Amino acid sequence: MAEPVTVAVDANGADLGPREVAAAAAIAAARGTRVLLFGPAAELGDVPDGVRVVDAPVSIAKAPDPVAAVRSTPEASIVRAARAVGAGEADALVCGGATGAAVAAGVFNIKRARGVYRPALALPLPIPGAPILLLDVGANVEVRPEHLVQFAFMGAAFGRAVLGLDRPRVALLSNGEEPTRGTPDLVEAHEEIAARAAGVSDLDFVGNVEGTQVTEGAADVVVTDGFTGNVALKLIEGVSGTVLRAIRDVATSSARGKVGGALLRPALRGLRDQIDPEGPGGAYLLGLRRIGVVHHGRFTRYGISQAIAVAERGVRERAVERTLAVLEAAGALRRSVSASPASVSTPS
């Protein structure tokens, strides 16, 4: 049997409270994952074999400035969980709530993988019939072209290693399909990705996609900056919710509509399961030395246990190593700083 994987989990990031996270840890433990659970031991209740509680009662889940809180609160449960991963006591990190805190805790304690400029948050969107992995959804509000280039290969490598995508179709999100559309930075990234993707077989770069194509299955991995990605994912959430509400409203506005709605309900339940955001476990923090998965604060034990399962799969499938191998094959790794020490020590 394979060596068990240990996942460090922050118990303080769920709206339903630390006990819900403990329940998720128990589900994961029953599947054979070892969980290091960082949270208020007094509130966590009994845990089964396979879950070890580390008493870490300090929570920064509600801090107004999560990044500052990560810096100033080394005893916070999320920081301690990330530190355990950085120190090799656990193989991957699972936390929830504010993604800013997750990114900061990861960057400071797990550290960026060698040759990666910036970590990215990749969110799997369970679009019916055409799921996509969207990145970056908020780790980097401003990016340079070389960051977008890395995101493309990082997203593709993760999709291949963990999400079962054979040769992911990767696209850049833009305001038109032509390679010349978009900001100058985006056009430059497009050229770079096209040139570098030609040399690797791990992905199929399909160019630009527009907003309409995001939900139409035009690509498996959609790459953008963290500002546009964050706006996009929240628009997708907002618009789908609004359309579903509008339909429910018309369905309940007449007797005839009510009967129709009732007849449709079982079929709609299947659709709802298909687009359940808890299924994919949350957003994936890519580009660090180990995998991180950030579940939504409102997830239940099911979604959080899925986050732990994805983290474990990332470890077993060696997602970090395979990502770096793809970046290297594409010539997209940052050139080593140590190769030119003068640029570090001498102000120019």
Add this chain to the structure above:
Amino acid sequence: MAEPVTVAVDANGADLGPREVAAAAAIAAARGTRVLLFGPAAELGDVPDGVRVVDAPVSIAKAPDPVAAVRSTPEASIVRAARAVGAGEADALVCGGATGAAVAAGVFNIKRARGVYRPALALPLPIPGAPILLLDVGANVEVRPEHLVQFAFMGAAFGRAVLGLDRPRVALLSNGEEPTRGTPDLVEAHEEIAARAAGVSDLDFVGNVEGTQVTEGAADVVVTDGFTGNVALKLIEGVSGTVLRAIRDVATSSARGKVGGALLRPALRGLRDQIDPEGPGGAYLLGLRRIGVVHHGRFTRYGISQAIAVAERGVRERAVERTLAVLEAAGALRRSVSASPASVSTPS
């Protein structure tokens, strides 16, 4: 009775062909609008009183590079229509299809209004229960903070003059509600708008909105750069279409669902009318010396006649003059170049 308004209309921008545009012109003429119709006279058929055909058979509607085509094709119908507006032969422009061509034809021939940095395309989104005006949706892929500041006041002034919004709530689209969220340019624009809006009663600046809030009625006018705006509007189109299709698919996947769907259909038809994009007539080209309205290429005569009606309303309500007055009251007009000739003639 008020002086009739003359609208210059390009007949070559509709997917259904020039005759559909001629039919729209006839609808507008029946309402008392004068239409100068630029298109292939031989294909336009008979037109009623109030419509004057100007034979302009050259179309650049399918040109691969619309902006280049506008520059290189002075005889194109869209360019001639815009020129007629610039020369004062018509009071407003209506055209369809590629917005790039519309913006270029407008900027070159109608010219920017004095003190306006950049024109913007504002699109009314018929979200059920919470319609919004989104700008810029594609005229400017890259913007500076002062452009966003002008867009905020331009959108609000147009909403007030033409769309019947009393004191529009104006917001910036960002990746978080806090004023510090977003790119540095966006944060700067936020500060500027907040400071300048305090001095004018024409709008209520409500700060940042996230993607989820766009469809929730948090603002009447949502301001962003043309890249993000274009991605956003196409996402809204794509996601709403995908959700409706998914529901139709489950409704037709079982006998029970089919009966339910049939019972719901009449109520859904009402919803469809409410969100019909043809109702608001298309996107509004703001910041020129006269009003422009750009209908979607796939619009029918109904939507195109709505575009003409909005253009006429803009003229009657003196939207351009009122926009400039608001920009002036807010201190948001570009400082006149002629006021400091040294800065033009002397390189610094």
